[in-house]
Amino acid sequence: MAKFLLTGGAGYIGSHTNLALAEAGHETLVFDDLSTGFRELVTQGELIVGDLLDQSVLDDVLEDGAFDAVIHFAAKNFVGESFENPSKYWRNNVLGTRNLLDSMSRFGPNVLVFSSSCAVYGEPVKIPISEDHPLAPLNPYGRTKLACEWMIEEEAIAHRLKFANLRYFNAVGADPEGRIGMLLPSHPQLLEACIDTALGKRDVLPVFGNDYPTKDGTGLRDFIHVSDLASAHIAAAERLLEGGNSMTLNLGTGKGFTVFEVIREVEKQWGDKFNVELRPRRSGDPAVSVADSLMAQHILAWNPRFSDLETIVATALNWQRRRCESCS
Known part of the structure; x- marks a missing residue:
């Protein structure tokens, strides 16, 4: 120890x-x-x-x-x-x-x-x-x-x-057992903003840029x-x-998901569509960011276990649902 x-x-x-x-x-x-x-x-x-x-x-x-x-x-x-x-x-x-x-x-x-x-x-x-x-x-x-x-x-x-x-x-994500997770900050990132929208805490879900050189025009990230x-x-x-x-x-995982792919997965698991508003790109945001993590996997004998998009969204939603239930 x-x-x-x-x-x-x-x-x-x-x-x-x-x-x-x-x-x-x-x-x-x-x-x-x-x-x-x-x-x-x-x-x-x-x-x-x-x-x-x-x-x-x-x-x-x-x-x-x-x-x-x-x-x-x-x-x-x-x-x-x-x-x-x-x-x-x-x-x-x-x-x-x-x-x-x-x-x-x-x-x-x-x-x-x-x-x-x-x-x-x-x-x-x-x-x-x-x-x-x-x-x-x-x-x-x-x-x-x-x-x-x-x-x-x-x-x-x-x-x-x-x-x-x-x-x-x-x-991204939250403890798989739902004990802790993200407490929504004043500057929410993509997944937190999606959940914020799902919970009715915001009327519009902003998407910053849909003209990137990616498959759907939105930024692609390694989550x-x-x-x-x-x-x-x-x-x-x-x-x-x-x-x-x-x-x-x-x-990282060596794979990436676009902003729209994350939004669609949250919508699917939540069971509702969001009001998405397209906005200009933010300064300093690259179009694509995906890791080569082979060195970490080799040196640390480490491999991501929970980083598929379905699990990421499911754990984050489970955490926020639990918080809503405890506050109601």
């Missing part, structure tokens, strides 16, 4: 990883400022409410914690908002990561799994996207993630940090189930703790 600190562990992916770690027999402590995370999603371990920008609090947590590894999820992650308020993203994502690295260099541990993003690649020049693809992020969010990767790599040279930079694609992401984080951490080398890996 190992002891993990999860920054941002009250968020969507962090909370699923926290749950999976506990089920695997590990001890966890969640550090989250709850600005976009939720106390109710922390179903295992202790929660400390704190901010990575507060160096003294972070020092205290790491000095007292005797952690074996850190899994670093804490970040702002809305592409559109990153254009509107880039300083917020550089401050939270980059300075927060810098503070974490500084505290780890003083108090340990020396193992870090970092929640990176396919946004570091920008517009694909080849599909599927492998780890050696050119790095040319199109938005401030992606640029902050790439800056964090560079800091981590330099820290590894200076202080013998062992790391896994995990560049994952589009996280990876959040539980599959959680298992990959655990596999990466355990490999590092067992003496494995640092790594930078893609996490």
